[in-house]
Amino acid sequence: MDYFFHPKSIAVIGATPTRFKNGYSILRNLMSGYEGKVYPVNPRYEEALGFPCYPNVKAIPGKVDLAIIIVPAAMVPEAVEDCAAKGVPGVMIESGGFAEIGPNGKILQDRLVEIAVETGIRIWGPNCMGLVDAKHGHVFSFMHSKKFRAQLTAGKVSLVVQSGMLSAAFLVDLMSNGLMGISKACSVGNKVDVNECDLLEYLLADPDTDVVGLYLESFVNGRRFMDLCKKSPKPVVVLKGGKSKKGAEAAMSHTASLAGNQRIISGALAQAGVIEAKDFRQMADLCRTLALVPPRPAGQTGRIAVLTFSGGSGILAADFIDEMGLSIADLSEEIYDKLRRLFPEWRPVSNPVDLYPVIEDGTDVFSEAVKAALADPGVDAVFFHSNTGEAEHVSKMAALSKAAGKPVFIWTLGTKENTYDMQITARSCDLPVYQEIYRACECMAAVFKQKKPVDKATAIEGKGKAVSLTGELSHLIATETGPLDEYVSKNILKACSVPTVEEAVASSAAQAKEYAAKMGMPVVMKGLQPGGVHKTELGLVQLDIKTGQAAGRTFRDLKKKMQGNGQVLIQKQAAGKVELIVGLIRDPQFGPCVMFGVGGVMAEILNDVVFAVAPLKHHDALNLIGRLRSRKLLDGFRGAPPVNREEMARILMAVGNLGVACPRIAEIDINPLMITDRGAVAVDATIVLK
Amino acid sequence: MDYFFHPKSIAVIGATPTRFKNGYSILRNLMSGYEGKVYPVNPRYEEALGFPCYPNVKAIPGKVDLAIIIVPAAMVPEAVEDCAAKGVPGVMIESGGFAEIGPNGKILQDRLVEIAVETGIRIWGPNCMGLVDAKHGHVFSFMHSKKFRAQLTAGKVSLVVQSGMLSAAFLVDLMSNGLMGISKACSVGNKVDVNECDLLEYLLADPDTDVVGLYLESFVNGRRFMDLCKKSPKPVVVLKGGKSKKGAEAAMSHTASLAGNQRIISGALAQAGVIEAKDFRQMADLCRTLALVPPRPAGQTGRIAVLTFSGGSGILAADFIDEMGLSIADLSEEIYDKLRRLFPEWRPVSNPVDLYPVIEDGTDVFSEAVKAALADPGVDAVFFHSNTGEAEHVSKMAALSKAAGKPVFIWTLGTKENTYDMQITARSCDLPVYQEIYRACECMAAVFKQKKPVDKATAIEGKGKAVSLTGELSHLIATETGPLDEYVSKNILKACSVPTVEEAVASSAAQAKEYAAKMGMPVVMKGLQPGGVHKTELGLVQLDIKTGQAAGRTFRDLKKKMQGNGQVLIQKQAAGKVELIVGLIRDPQFGPCVMFGVGGVMAEILNDVVFAVAPLKHHDALNLIGRLRSRKLLDGFRGAPPVNREEMARILMAVGNLGVACPRIAEIDINPLMITDRGAVAVDATIVLK
Numbered sequence A, B: 001m002d003y004f005f006h007p008k009s010i011a012v013i014g015a016t017p018t019r020f021k022n023g024y025s026i027l028r029n030l031m032s033g034y035e036g037k038v039y040p041v042n043p044r045y046e047e048a049l050g051f052p053c054y055p056n057v058k059a060i061p062g063k064v065d066l067a068i069i070i071v072p073a074a075m076v077p078e079a080v081e082d083c084a085a086k087g088v089p090g091v092m093i094e095s096g097g098f099a100e101i102g103p104n105g106k107i108l109q110d111r112l113v114e115i116a117v118e119t120g121i122r123i124w125g126p127n128c129m130g131l132v133d134a135k136h137g138h139v140f141s142f143m144h145s146k147k148f149r150a151q152l153t154a155g156k157v158s159l160v161v162q163s164g165m166l167s168a169a170f171l172v173d174l175m176s177n178g179l180m181g182i183s184k185a186c187s188v189g190n191k192v193d194v195n196e197c198d199l200l201e202y203l204l205a206d207p208d209t210d211v212v213g214l215y216l217e218s219f220v221n222g223r224r225f226m227d228l229c230k231k232s233p234k235p236v237v238v239l240k241g242g243k244s245k246k247g248a249e250a251a252m253s254h255t256a257s258l259a260g261n262q263r264i265i266s267g268a269l270a271q272a273g274v275i276e277a278k279d280f281r282q283m284a285d286l287c288r289t290l291a292l293v294p295p296r297p298a299g300q301t302g303r304i305a306v307l308t309f310s311g312g313s314g315i316l317a318a319d320f321i322d323e324m325g326l327s328i329a330d331l332s333e334e335i336y337d338k339l340r341r342l343f344p345e346w347r348p349v350s351n352p353v354d355l356y357p358v359i360e361d362g363t364d365v366f367s368e369a370v371k372a373a374l375a376d377p378g379v380d381a382v383f384f385h386s387n388t389g390e391a392e393h394v395s396k397m398a399a400l401s402k403a404a405g406k407p408v409f410i411w412t413l414g415t416k417e418n419t420y421d422m423q424i425t426a427r428s429c430d431l432p433v434y435q436e437i438y439r440a441c442e443c444m445a446a447v448f449k450q451k452k453p454v455d456k457a458t459a460i461e462g463k464g465k466a467v468s469l470t471g472e473l474s475h476l477i478a479t480e481t482g483p484l485d486e487y488v489s490k491n492i493l494k495a496c497s498v499p500t501v502e503e504a505v506a507s508s509a510a511q512a513k514e515y516a517a518k519m520g521m522p523v524v525m526k527g528l529q530p531g532g533v534h535k536t537e538l539g540l541v542q543l544d545i546k547t548g549q550a551a552g553r554t555f556r557d558l559k560k561k562m563q564g565n566g567q568v569l570i571q572k573q574a575a576g577k578v579e580l581i582v583g584l585i586r587d588p589q590f591g592p593c594v595m596f597g598v599g600g601v602m603a604e605i606l607n608d609v610v611f612a613v614a615p616l617k618h619h620d621a622l623n624l625i626g627r628l629r630s631r632k633l634l635d636g637f638r639g640a641p642p643v644n645r646e647e648m649a650r651i652l653m654a655v656g657n658l659g660v661a662c663p664r665i666a667e668i669d670i671n672p673l674m675i676t677d678r679g680a681v682a683v684d685a686t687i688v689l690k
Helices: A022-031 A073-086 A103-119 A164-176 A196-205 A222-231 A245-255 A262-271 A280-292 A311-323 A333-342 A356-360 A365-375 A391-404 A416-428 A437-449 A471-479 A486-495 A509-519 A548-561 A600-606 A618-626 A645-661 B022-031 B073-086 B103-119 B164-176 B196-205 B222-231 B245-255 B262-271 B280-292 B311-323 B333-342 B356-360 B365-375 B391-404 B416-428 B437-449 B471-479 B486-495 B509-519 B548-561 B600-606 B618-626 B645-661
Strands: A009-013 A037-041 A066-069 A090-093 A122-124 A130-133 A138-140 A154-161 A182-187 A211-216 A236-240 A275-277 A303-308 A381-386 A408-412 A503-506 A523-528 A541-545 A567-572 A578-587 A591-598 A609-613 A665-676 A679-682 A685-689 B009-013 B037-041 B066-069 B090-093 B122-124 B130-133 B138-140 B154-161 B182-187 B211-216 B236-240 B275-277 B303-308 B381-386 B408-412 B503-506 B523-528 B541-545 B567-572 B578-587 B591-598 B609-613 B665-676 B679-682 B685-689
Touching: A009 A022, A009 A073, A022 A037, A022 A138, A066 A073, A073 A090, A073 A103, A103 A122, A154 A164, A154 A196, A154 A280, A164 A182, A164 A280, A164 B416, A182 A196, A196 A211, A196 A222, A211 A280, A222 A262, A222 A609, A236 A262, A236 A280, A245 B311, A262 A275, A262 A591, A262 A609, A262 A618, A275 A280, A280 A437, A303 A311, A303 A365, A311 A381, A311 A437, A311 B245, A333 A365, A365 A381, A365 A391, A381 A391, A381 A437, A391 A408, A391 A416, A408 A416, A408 A437, A416 B164, A471 A486, A486 A503, A486 A523, A486 A567, A486 A645, A486 A665, A486 A685, A503 A509, A509 A523, A509 A548, A509 A567, A523 A548, A541 A548, A548 A567, A578 A600, A578 A645, A591 A600, A591 A618, A591 A645, A600 B600, A609 A618, A618 A645, A645 A665, A645 A679, B009 B022, B009 B073, B022 B037, B022 B138, B066 B073, B073 B090, B073 B103, B103 B122, B154 B164, B154 B196, B154 B280, B164 B182, B164 B280, B182 B196, B196 B211, B196 B222, B211 B280, B222 B262, B222 B609, B236 B262, B236 B280, B262 B275, B262 B591, B262 B609, B262 B618, B275 B280, B280 B437, B303 B311, B303 B365, B311 B381, B311 B437, B333 B365, B365 B381, B365 B391, B381 B391, B381 B437, B391 B408, B391 B416, B408 B416, B408 B437, B471 B486, B486 B503, B486 B523, B486 B567, B486 B645, B486 B665, B486 B685, B503 B509, B509 B523, B509 B548, B509 B567, B523 B548, B541 B548, B548 B567, B578 B600, B578 B645, B591 B600, B591 B618, B591 B645, B609 B618, B618 B645, B645 B665, B645 B679
Parallel strands: A009 A037, A009 A066, A066 A090, A090 A122, A154 A182, A154 A211, A211 A236, A236 A275, A303 A381, A381 A408, B009 B037, B009 B066, B066 B090, B090 B122, B154 B182, B154 B211, B211 B236, B236 B275, B303 B381, B381 B408
Antiparallel strands: A130 A138, A130 A182, A503 A567, A523 A541, A523 A567, A578 A591, A578 A665, A591 A609, A665 A679, A665 A685, B130 B138, B130 B182, B503 B567, B523 B541, B523 B567, B578 B591, B578 B665, B591 B609, B665 B679, B665 B685
16 A cells, blocks of 8 residues: 555656646645656647656556546546556556446446456555655645645644545644644545455554544445454544434435444444544544544543633533543642642642642643643543733643643633644644533543453454354255244244243143143233244234143143144243343445344333444453343343343353354344343244245 | 613622732723722721722722622621622622631531521622623633633623632633633622622513523522523523532532532422533533524424534434434435435435535535525424534524525634634524534534423412312321321322222221122232331231132231221222332422333333422423333333323322322322223322421
8 A cells, every 4th residue: 555655756647737736735745745757648738837747657657556537527437447457456546436426427437346356456446635744844645735734733633534625624723723733644535445444454554644533424344444444553433424314315425425224333433442433523523633632541540630710611611521531639648738838828639639729820731730630640630721812821731731641621711812822832842622522521521531352353254153053043044034933033043042931832732731831821822934033913812811721721722823824832921110122234334233222111201222243252241231222121120130230241242253154144133132030032023944 | 680681780799909810800800891889898908009099998989789799708697798788789709708617617608698588688708700791801710811702702692600719710621712702700609698699680681682591500499490491482591510429419518508409409490491501511502592593383393404524423413313302304305306406426425415525525515504404394493414513604694594584593613713713703693513423413412402381470489279188188187297107198199180099997807808709809918007118028918819709818817916006998909011200209409290100020220210390281281291211111112002191191190289288298109000900000109297
């Protein structure tokens, strides 16, 4: 991939000396900052902006590391073929007019995929804005960079943006407001070949990049994306567009993306330790913060000392800190003593600490108070409110923060000029400054709540654990199609160590009676028909059978209803107050995913299901359980026994393993998984084969 | 109150010629902008800043409309007494050192309250920053105004801020960034006399104010506040600090506030048509928007056409519009035709409309596209994304918006300079501009979702509907204390038309049998003991009694358990899938409040209760029901009959009326209110008397 980022020579196919055309802008951008060779390609000109112009890429005498293509869509495939013939390793197609515009464009785009496969040439784009590298001053793009070029500041955050114009305007905005420095900004477009995974892999290995932020409308390969994030210690922030129905529709037509199931995406990102962002600037703020504040040592849970010039802002900060799951630090008596010495006698001191009365005195109580708070072992970070927006505050705080080895976050109100100076100073001395209290707290939470997965090295891609099934069950999975009946489905699950309800197929009324007596009343009896999944609707489920006689009668009834064509299942009626759902689905972006959620009567109202990508490690399974909104239900709901989380984790892992081991399994649905006095029990289940 | 806002003469008690002192700053601030008479008061000086200085307020020869007091706390009471003696109608105490600093300050503050009551003088503060009036150029405050004075821009938003320093810094920030114009900014401090209600009343009647935004840490009189908001057509935005436990503690020490029950406050604000804000700048953005965009005609639900330069920002906008309960407009075929004519042929057109390819052409497609979208009757507003941040966009859009009579909201990315110019232009041509998409959508939602109560004229304060109870029940309420037993409680509710379960007190086993037979099995039997509320824990509730014999036996059991000291209640066992809670509590800030929520097994997990301030009007009750998060439960949950919302509204109103009519009722708790096939039934209930 290095030829995209550090090419020694670039051909610009579609270069032109005509101003305001994109082929002109690319050339202009290369003329300042890029120091390699530049070859304009355009059969209509002999020369462009002082460079000799070539009729096609093959006519270029020297080696070409990268070709930037900006000719009309219809001419692109031929240009790429020429590049491949010339031995150019990579092309960046900035022209639009492909899959994003409908069927005709899709045909052209498919051709590009073919060329990439046939020739091995790597294709970046099409329909993209290319690349900006602030450290090296490279602008491989047609964006009009004049405006922000002077302000282009190198930093440690790299961005990948699946939206062309946005990446350009976003950069201008960030640079102009001094919000943060940038390492590389990549606009990926339609991702026919080079995709977010390729770029993420490159950037995570890039010494100039400390944090990667991505705006994505789709994941080309969710599992690879997760593995990259898991393996790297660098923070990754993702903003996923197209969460709503209308948003997803818009995403479809925009970069021809598959928007995906939002719950699965959020689950997968959490599992991979990725921070999810909500809006563009917020994503920038999160990235900026994570680039400035190194990961916190274990045990630092986010106990914040708030030092403020205003009781009001302290109160709001306390509200938000609580909302984000951080905590207001309990300051030690020692620190209170120190602070009290700084305060007029009449002032009570508590966290949030209102410094206002002392500010009035003109003394520099700021530094003293922040120093005292940072020295408290019960304080993980200081949240300092600056009332003047003076840049001096930032440099003072930066020195104190460095000396203490703990972060200081600043919120400020102030004049436009002061605020800008403050941002610039903050950028240069590694201290994060925010203009909204809520945003500051969101970013503090990202620092302290960020959880990189424990097993960085274990890939999600690749094989899961083998599943040992009997020959009969294996054969069945290999040959059947569609939904398997409840009895067979549970037999498969049982073989995978999922606890299932005690049950048997009765072949006669007498046997039904016998089983019922053996299992103990009450029992449930069900009629199983081949391919029949709507048992309840067909009256084939009979609950609460309390006598042997009733069991015999029910046997005959069910047989009659099924007209001889089916089996009668008899099972012990499980009792429990908590019903859960466990399942497996295959997601086009993330592959087999385990679902966990609330079942039974509450399912409809709570609508609480969470996902993780299979196979699950032990901690993945525990985290999945912990992500359930209604997890209170698991901790001894209304006198019910608490759910054994270890047992539940084993069940979730088993279901995931089964899905990974048997690609013919399209879907698993255990509903309900009843929590009884003796543990979890799969009461009903369906496995659907492809 | 006019003497606070438009005094003809002001005494500054504690004025001083010493720079950097607050008594100096107040004087300086009065010297520019304020055109009335100024009288410095300080026995240590003959003269201050060119004004003759008086030893005390009584020595001032002329009439004094307002005294601003800035002497040390201990000297304040005497100064106020002097003012009262002089006949000064109002004082603004900007000194701190009162209830916010602890018991000693509280004693001083209580003295101020006494003086106000004794003399009738109105007191603003203490512990406040006073008043800024941008239209008249008045700064009645010690805040250093030099920095923002030149930028102080008159607008239609007035602010009330219960936090001193914050109000000052906030103003500097807003003015300097060109975010909005201000009418009046009031810092209220400890509110010993003049409180948020007095100021709100004044501002809602003020012709220079169109929108009022308040940052509050407490409500002095919640019911009066609500009535003021309900009566006025002007939008009111409230940011309530101290929602979390730590935040509330901080609020307590800050302005000695009672932070209050957040759910009750949110319920009360919703009921009064108040918009709740989350953070300071967000509050400013909401106020600014509501001042720029007049209330929308009925039927405009917020169908938004998104016109963007970037597919990505269009996708995010669609996501947020969905999240906020607005909708992406279905554009008419006619409009699509118009838009298609503006687009290159290859471009599919759908909302959000990605204008990017046409922008590239250099044509001014913006205006044409926005015009076309505004003309669509299915569009209530246009959300326009500007890629350049050029002020010209704003003035063009403003003209189109005015011509169409529909709002245009702008989101922009751009350089710092462009963005500032854009804000200034936006302010002058009444068009809202935002720098974050999410914020823009929040503000659009405030415009379209804002619901002023239907019955502006009906006050919450004052009497509720009379309740007709028998002499016996009235006597009981008037004389008993503590919790009434279930039977008596339900009798009272029944008298107020709340449907209660069929029940009777049995005086013998035989009578128990007889009642059981009459009611129909199964029945429930309960032992009622005087003052006993823990029936279940004491084994005094027996469910599912199915025979007369069992009823007789249970009667004897219960009597035995109660050792003869109590009654046996027998009631028909109500069956239903949905259990609700209805109650009444008295809140110190809002008085009697009706609670409505989910009961039964789901209560613990859903924790879903909502409040409204009693008495409830019919629409208040319906809105209360509609605010339940789990309202899905009411609409035919799992085949259960849907809850009759009219009946439920009557029950909620009845409970509210009862609470208002009988001040001795401290609490009402109907739990559960069971939804049966024949409607709602109060199965258990307790009324607690003071």
